[in-house]
Amino acid sequence: MKLYNEPYPAPNPRKVRIFLAEKGLSVELVPVPMRERAHKAPDFLKKNSLGQLPVLETDDGRFICESIAICRYIEALHPASPLFGRAPFEQAMIEMWIRRVEFRLWAPMSQVWRNDDPRTEHVVTTRFADFGAHSRSVVADAMTWIDRELADGRPFLVGEGFSMADIVLLCGVDFAKFVRMPIPEDASHLQAWHQRVSARPTARA
Numbered sequence: 001m002k003l004y005n006e007p008y009p010a011p012n013p014r015k016v017r018i019f020l021a022e023k024g025l026s027v028e029l030v031p032v033p034m035r036e037r038a039h040k041a042p043d044f045l046k047k048n049s050l051g052q053l054p055v056l057e058t059d060d061g062r063f064i065c066e067s068i069a070i071c072r073y074i075e076a077l078h079p080a081s082p083l084f085g086r087a088p089f090e091q092a093m094i095e096m097w098i099r100r101v102e103f104r105l106w107a108p109m110s111q112v113w114r115n116d117d118p119r120t121e122h123v124v125t126t127r128f129a130d131f132g133a134h135s136r137s138v139v140a141d142a143m144t145w146i147d148r149e150l151a152d153g154r155p156f157l158v159g160e161g162f163s164m165a166d167i168v169l170l171c172g173v174d175f176a177k178f179v180r181m182p183i184p185e186d187a188s189h190l191q192a193w194h195q196r197v198s199a200r201p202t203a204r205a
């Protein structure tokens with residue numbers, strides 16, 4: 001398998017790298033330099049027509065796009081130490097939290113990146129500055145809400161075990177900081193969770 005990759009701070013390939021590291025797996029990483037727009041080159045568009053990273057090339061030469069789909073594929077091939085849960089209820093909770101974090105945090109965060117960050121000005125031609133600025137407060141609200149959810153003292157988003165939901169939240173929170181939206185200072189439960197998951201060696205993947 002090969003992972004078409006862009007290093008940190010790109011948050012989506014990072015999800016897959018952390019997932020692989022948690023599984024103790026390594027795959028060939030193929031650099032696709034986004035600064036050089038390599039992800040929009042005709043050859044790469046044949047792999048992913050949306051021109052986005054990451055993409056996984058399977059051993060038989062097929063391509064999987066979307067970070068969560070890639071991780072689910074790897075989980076199916078390597079089910080030991082499951083990161084998408086074991087029992088049906090746990091699986092449902094992990095799915096629920098992945099979706100909640102994607103919709104509540106990642107979606108507005110992407111809008112800040114696209115509409116209200118000077119580093120994307122040269123590529124995003126139609127920008128809505130007010131929408132971008134407003135999205136900052138939506139991200140802050142999402143972090144405050146997740147902080148309240150974690151106030152029950154559970155160590156991870158879904159109870160006692162680290163899961164894919166934590167990977168999605170970690171990569172989201174770290175990219176939000178890169179876009180100048182750090183965890184609010186009074187969000188102590190989210191801060192503690194962030195320190196806990198960042199201390200895992202796999203967070204550096």
Ligand SMILES: N[C@@H](CCC(=O)N[C@@H](CS)C(=O)NCC(=O)O)C(=O)O
Nearest residue numbers: 010011012051052053054066067068
């Ligand atoms: N939903 C996709 C999102 C992929 C994505 O947006 N990747 C970013 C890099 S972190 C990208 O390729 N951005 C360029 C673009 O959207 O044109 C996933 O989870 O893989």
